[in-house]
Amino acid sequence: MKKTFEYLQSKGIPFEFINYKKNGISSDELRGFIDQLSLDKVFNKQGSTYRQLPEEIKLALNDPQKAFEFLLEKNSAIKRPILVDKNKMITGFNELELDKWLNI
Numbered sequence: 308m309k310k311t312f313e314y315l316q317s318k319g320i321p322f323e324f325i326n327y328k329k330n331g332i333s334s335d336e337l338r339g340f341i342d343q344l345s346l347d348k349v350f351n352k353q354g355s356t357y358r359q360l361p362e363e364i365k366l367a368l369n370d371p372q373k374a375f376e377f378l379l380e381k382n383s384a385i386k387r388p389i390l391v392d393k394n395k396m397i398t399g400f401n402e403l404e405l406d407k408w409l410n411i
Contacts, residue, residue: 311388311400318411322390327382337378340389343396346371350378351386 315322327336340349350368351357357365368374378385389398390408397408405411 308388308400311390311405314400314402314405318409320409327385328387332379332382332385334379337375337385340385340396341375343394344389344398346374348398349386349389350374351384354384356381356384 312322312324337349357368360368368377386398388400389396390405392409395408397404
């Protein structure tokens with residue numbers, strides 16, 4: 308996230324940081340992210356929250372509804388950052404993708 312913040316600041320792009328990890332996320336917000344981005348792009352399976360789970364729970368999380376409920380409960384497993392600009396979204400940090408997304 309630090310790279311994304313630095314990138315946006317270096318381009319003079321104002322942003323608001325909403326800390327879902329600390330403050331939680333509503334069901335509607337999470338559903339909106341998943342609907343627009345996809346569950347695979349929102350669910351951080353590379354992070355320690357997921358990696359530390361027992362295999363049987365990981366298998367259960369292949370069910371989209373169970374994965375949704377898990378993300379509501381364990382929002383540290385939501386990929387960060389998720390950038391939102393009006394009706395478009397992107398997740399993660401990739402400078403080339405951000406340039407394209409921001410039309411720079």
